[in-house]
Amino acid sequence: MERFKVSRRVQVAESKPDIPKYDVADEEEEDPSDALDGQNDDGEGSGRTRIRPSGGNVTEDQEPFMGVKVRRKASFRREYRGDYIDVRSNPYLMKVLQKQGDKEVLFADKVLKFTASGKMKRRILMITDFAIYIVDPVADALKRRIALAAVEKMCLSELSDNFFAIIIPTEYDVLMASTRKTEIVTVLVEATKSASDYELNVCFANSFEYNATAEFVKEVQFEEVEGSAQHSPTL
DSSP, rough: OOOEEEEEHHHHHOOOSOOOOOOTTTTOOOOOOOOOOOOOOOOOOOOOOOOOOOOOOOOGGGGGGTTOOBGGGGGGTBOOOOOOGGGOOHHHHHHHHHHOOEEEEEEEEEEEOOTSSEEEEEEEEEEESEEEEEEEEETTEEEEEEEGOOOOEEEEOOOSSEEEEEOOOOOOOOEETTTTTTHHHHHHHHHHHHSSSSOOOOEOEEEEEEETTTTEEEEEEEEEEEOOOOOEEOE
16 A cells, blocks of 8 residues: 655744753643544563662763764753652552563653644553553553564754654654653663564654555654744644
8 A cells, every 4th residue: 555645844943053952841741632643552561560669860872863963952961760750659550561461661751642633642651671652641541562572763953843653663663752752762772682682773864754554654844943832842
């Protein structure tokens, strides 16, 4: 079947040359829609789940994109906590993890996920020692489980923004936004290397394609807009 391709342009505020920019902790973005995606919940497992405790400061040479991406000042030498939503206190999340048999939570936080139609949905992103989980926090529904071994690469722009795409060739890709993108990329690179014995490729370009569905390809374009303070995608 022929893939359909559309373009999305992401406008990013012009960054000052003397202040490196990247993601900013503790910022929130609005969720303009409460509609639900299709649920995908498969796989069985059992066992205990361990939540990784707070991490230490991560220096520049430990991050997989130094010297490539324009970064925000708050992201330099930031302390990585891993679990920002207290997974242990959420019975549904613990049930999901125990069912799938994952042993360790490396990262958990609220993010924005972009649908094929361009809508933004509030989701919980969890990264464990074996998989990526996307959960609807309102409906307590597991939307997707992606094995770390299925992830081929991550795509980011070279500008100061919060967007990232996770590329999964055997399925379809995911475009998200998070104020903790630095930590997400670092955790995924390390977790993939540990689980699959290969290093995840992190690509930087101000234009890239991703499969919004199995047969629907979108192109994301990033550009600096002088005088703009908005970091939001427009169709």
